[in-house]
Each structure stands twice: as structure tokens, then as C-alpha cells.
Amino acid sequence: MRSVGVEEELLLVHARTGKPLALASAVLAAADRSAGQRCRDASAADDAPEHAFEKELQKEQVEFATKPVTEMGELQDEVTRCRAEAGRHAASAGALVAALATSPLPAQPSLNTGRRYAWLGEQFGLTAQEQLTCGCHVHVSVESDEEGVAVLDRIRPWLSVLTAMSANSPFWQGQDSKYASYRSRVWNRLPSAGPMPVFGSADRYHEQVRAMLGTGVLRDEGMIYFDARLSATYPTVEVRVADVCLEASTPVLLAALVRALVETAARAWRGGCPPSRVTTDLLRLAAWRAGRSGLDGPLLHPETMREAPAAEVVQALYAHVREVLVESGDDERVREGIARLLEGGNGARIQRELLRTHGSLTSVVVQCARITSGSRV
Numbered sequence: 445m446r447s448v449g450v451e452e453e454l455l456l457v458h459a460r461t462g463k464p465l466a467l468a469s470a471v472l473a474a475a476d477r478s479a480g481q482r483c484r485d486a487s488a489a490d491d492a493p494e495h496a497f498e499k500e501l502q503k504e505q506v507e508f509a510t511k512p513v514t515e516m517g518e519l520q521d522e523v524t525r526c527r528a529e530a531g532r533h534a535a536s537a538g539a540l541v542a543a544l545a546t547s548p549l550p551a552q553p554s555l556n557t558g559r560r561y562a563w564l565g566e567q568f569g570l571t572a573q574e575q576l577t578c579g580c581h582v583h584v585s586v587e588s589d590e591e592g593v594a595v596l597d598r599i600r601p602w603l604s605v606l607t608a609m610s611a612n613s614p615f616w617q618g619q620d621s622k623y624a625s626y627r628s629r630v631w632n633r634l635p636s637a638g639p640m641p642v643f644g645s646a647d648r649y650h651e652q653v654r655a656m657l658g659t660g661v662l663r664d665e666g667m668i669y670f671d672a673r674l675s676a677t678y679p680t681v682e683v684r685v686a687d688v689c690l691e692a693s694t695p696v697l698l699a700a701l702v703r704a705l706v707e708t709a710a711r712a713w714r715g716g717c718p719p720s721r722v723t724t725d726l727l728r729l730a731a732w733r734a735g736r737s738g739l740d741g742p743l744l745h746p747e748t749m750r751e752a753p754a755a756e757v758v759q760a761l762y763a764h765v766r767e768v769l770v771e772s773g774d775d776e777r778v779r780e781g782i783a784r785l786l787e788g789g790n791g792a793r794i795q796r797e798l799l800r801t802h803g804s805l806t807s808v809v810v811q812c813a814r815i816t817s818g819s820r821v
Contacts, residue, residue, distance in 0.1 A: 445772060447512040447585045448703045449680075450523060450695050452688050453578035454530055454541040454816070456504050462809030464551045464576065466503035470537035471530070478533065496526050497533070501561060502553040502576045506530060506541070512585070512678075516774055520696045524818065527692055531817050540813040545578045545613035545627040545687035548795065548805040563663050571634065577627040578688040580610060580695050582702040583680040589646035591710055592674045592681050596649070597642045597719040598709035600727060601746035603671050603685045604734040605761045606698055608754060610686035611738035612791025615805060624738025624792035627687050628731065636662055637669040639727035642719050649674065671731070681706055685731070690791035690815050697781035700774040704765035707772075722749060738792045739785065755786050 456465045479495040496508040508530060510522035527541070534541045553576035555565045564572045586592040611624035623629060632638050636656060643649040653668055662668065665676040675682045683702050689695050712719075730744040733751070737743055742751040745760060752760075762769075762782060769775040789797070794815075798808045 445514045446703055446707060447514050448519060448699045449510045449512040449583045450519065450699055451507060451509045451581040451583070452523070452526070452543065452695060453500055453505050453507045453580075454527070454688065455544045455547060455576075455578055456506060456534055456537075456539045457542050457547075457809055457813060459538070459540050459810070459813075461549075462806040462813075463549050464504035464547050464553065465539045466554045467534070467537045467539050468499050468503045468506050468556060471506050471533045471539070472497055472499060474533040474536045475529070478529075495529075497530065499556050499558075501556060501564065501572070503556050504547075504551065504553050504576055505578055506534075512583070516696055516700050516777055519699055520693065523692050523695055527816060528818070540810075541816055542809055542813040543578070543612070543688045543690050543692075543791075543816040544795075544809065544812055545611075545625065545791070546616055546630070547576060548615035548618070548808050550618045551576055560663065567661075567663070568634065575630065575634075577613070577630050579627065579631070579684060580686040580688045580698065582683045582686070582695075582699050583675060583678060584683070584699075584703045584706040585678075585680050586706065586710070587679075589649070589674060591713070593643050593646045593649045594713035594719075595681050595706050595709040596640065596670075596672050596674070597644065598712055598717075599672060599683070599705045600639060600642070601720050601722050601730070601749075602705055602761055602764065603639070603683065604727070604730040605743065605746065605757055606683065606701065607685045607687070607731060608734040608738050608743055609758060609785060609790060610689050610694065610698060611735065612687040612690050612795070614792040614795050615808075618805060620796070623736050624740065624790065625687050625735040628685070628735040631669075632731070634669055636667060638671060639724045639731060640670040640672070641724055642721065687791065690794055690812060692816075692818065693781060694785065694790070697778060697785070700769065700772075700778050700781075701761065701765060704768040704772065704774065704778075707768045708765050711768075720746075722746075739790050740793060758782055758786065
């Protein structure tokens with residue numbers, strides 16, 4: 445069974461005001477101390493402290509990566525554990541963590557230190573400076589670059605559905621953006637972000653990456669921000685279209701669907717089934733529609749590129765991968781997760797409902813921080 449891992453970016457916020465706080469260094473220092481203590485407790489004081497957390501572009505956010513696992517129950521435990529640890533480290537620095545893909549309250553983000561981030565700030569200016577967004581990336585193992593590119597070619601039409609399901613960023617700089625995933629719109633300001641073409645082979649994929657780097661617009665392969673790509677670090681396909689999700693169960697649902705998409709696509713490739721030739725122009729429209737609607741409006745159906753109700757499109761994704769879900773033992777988890785999501789709503793719907801109930805964006809952030817930690821509101 446293919447292994448799967450999740451990366452989540454979390455927002456650091458003030459416990460009372462809900463405003464973003466530039467405390468990533470303090471949170472990571474707390475993580476280092478905690479890891480060092482675990483090493484000492486294990487009589488391994490000479491080992492380098494290890495933990496799941498890293499800094500991101502802005503000082504107001506922190507990222508974690510789960511271990512690769514094969515069972516979705518294990519992944520749920522990993523996400524829950526990492527979120528809890530992030531919350532403890534943030535508390536030691538005087539902050540909360542919130543699984544919000546954008547800050548509902550006005551923010552003036554600050555770029556993190558380091559040459560790479562300084563280069564990003566100089567190259568992309570205000571686009572980088574304003575890029576306080578938190579995503580969720582799913583990694584699924586592949587056997588080779590050739591298989592990985594075959595997968596990328598065949599999952600393209602379905603990625604916008606994952607954006608709609610995960611949408612968790614309705615507010616931007618204190619206003620309702622009218623989008624369910626405004627993060628996806630902000631992210632796609634970057635020149636290498638968005639849908640990718642059909643590559644046809646690993647050689648053509650790597651040729652395209654080399655050509656993009658050769659322009660000088662991008663600094664390194666990590667700035668190839670395709671909606672899905674071959675990881676430059678791991679033998680995985682990395683799907684990057686999702687907002688960070690409010691409920692800890694939602695990234696696990698997405699991971700199960702992404703793994704099933706990867707396996708379904710790999711089988712189609714091995715069976716000689718060609719990829720859909722839907723154009724990147726249409727995929728951009730599908731991505732825009734998903735970011736605008738979330739689950740509360742029409743989406744573009746991946747098989748027709750025509751508008752259809754969100755529930756119908758989500759069920760089409762489930763039907764597309766159901767055979768693999770049954771074989772992996774994930775079918776019941778996914779069916780129940782989809783039902784909960786369609787009934788209770790994604791993070792965007794929950795945030796708007798919290799605003800109607802509590803009357804302020806500060807309360808929205810504080811309540812979302814509680815949900816992130818596993819508390820009910």
C-alpha cells in the first residue's frame with residue numbers, strides 16, 4: 445500500500461485579539477527544547493533534537509510534516525499529535541495556533557529570516573510580502589518519476605474538487621472576500637503556481653522544470669509551485685491545492701482521496717488509458733470556480749467541465765476512486781467523511797457561521813483556534 449504524509453501550515457495568533465503574531469522563531473525554539481528534553485530523557489543527549497516543525501515564508505506561521513504512514517488511522521493520530529504539540533509550543537510563546545488558511549483579521553505579515561526568503565521578498569515584492577496563507581500538502585509515494593508523471597497527467601481534472609472540499613479562507617484583511625478559498629486566489633499570484641499541462645513522460649517534466657529555472661524568475665526547484673508536482677525531496681507526488689483544514693479529520697479525508705487518485709491514475713497508466721486532454725485554461729476556470737464556491741455553489745464537473753452542484757461533483761470524485769478505496773479499507777472512512785463535510789460544511793462555511801453567531805472576527809479566530817486544538821465550540 446502506498447505511504448502517505450501531510451504537511452500543514454498553521455497561523456500563530458494572539459489568544460485575546462486573534463491577530464497574527466510574528467512568533468515563529470519562539471515557537472520553533474520551544475520545539476527544539478522539547479525535542480532536546482526527549483533526547484536527554486532517552487539517554488541520547490548527543491542526538492540532534494528532532495521534531496516535525498519548520499518555519500515558513502512568514503513569521504506568523506509554522507509548518508509541520510507528519511511521518512509517512514500507510515493506515516489512515518495512524519495519519520489521524522499524527523495530525524492530531526502534531527496539532528497538539530504546535531499548540532503547546534505556541535502557548536509557551538504566548539500564542540495560539542489556528543488552522544486558518546488566511547487571517548480573518550487585518551494583518552501586516554513579516555517575512556522570515558534567511559537568504560531564500562529574502563530572495564523571494566526582493567523578487568516578488570508585495571506578492572511575497574502579502575503571502576500570509578496556510579495550505580495543506582499531501583504526499584503519496586510513487587515507484588518512479590515515470591509513474592509519478594503519469595499520475596500527474598491523470599489527476600489534473602480532479603484537483604479543483606479538493607480545493608472546494610478544503611476551502612477555509614473566506615476572509616481577507618478584515619473583509620468577507622466572497623470566496624470560500626481566497627487563499628487559492630492569493631497563492632496563484634505567484635508565477636509558477638496553478639494547473640500544469642500534460643507532460644507525457646518524466647523526461648518532459650524535468651525538461652520543463654529546467655526551462656522554468658533557466659529563466660531566472662525562480663530561484664530553485666522548490667519554487668515550482670504546480671498544483672501537483674514530483675517532490676524534490678521525497679519519492680512522492682505532492683498535491684498542493686488544499687487550504688489548511690479547520691477540523692483535524694478533513695486532511696485525513698483528503699489524504700485518503702489523494703492516495704486513491706494516485707493509485708487509480710497509476711493503474712490507468714499501466715493499462716494504457718490516456719490522460720484527459722482538458723486544457724490548462726479550463727483547469728484554471730475550474731480552480732477559480734472551486735475557490736469561489738467551495739461547497740456552497742456550483743463546481744465544474746471534471747468529466748464535462750460544465751457547472752454542476754457541489755455535492756454531485758464530490759460524489760463523482762468518490763465514484764472515480766471507489767474501487768481503490770474499497771481495496772485499501774478506506775471506503776467507509778471516506779464515505780462518512782464526505783457526508784459530514786457536505787452536511788456540516790467546510791471551514792469557510794463554519795467561519796461564516798461563527799461570525800453570524802458571535803458577531804466579530806476576533807471571536808471567529810479564537811473559536812477556530814479551539815477547533816484546531818480539538819475542542820468543540
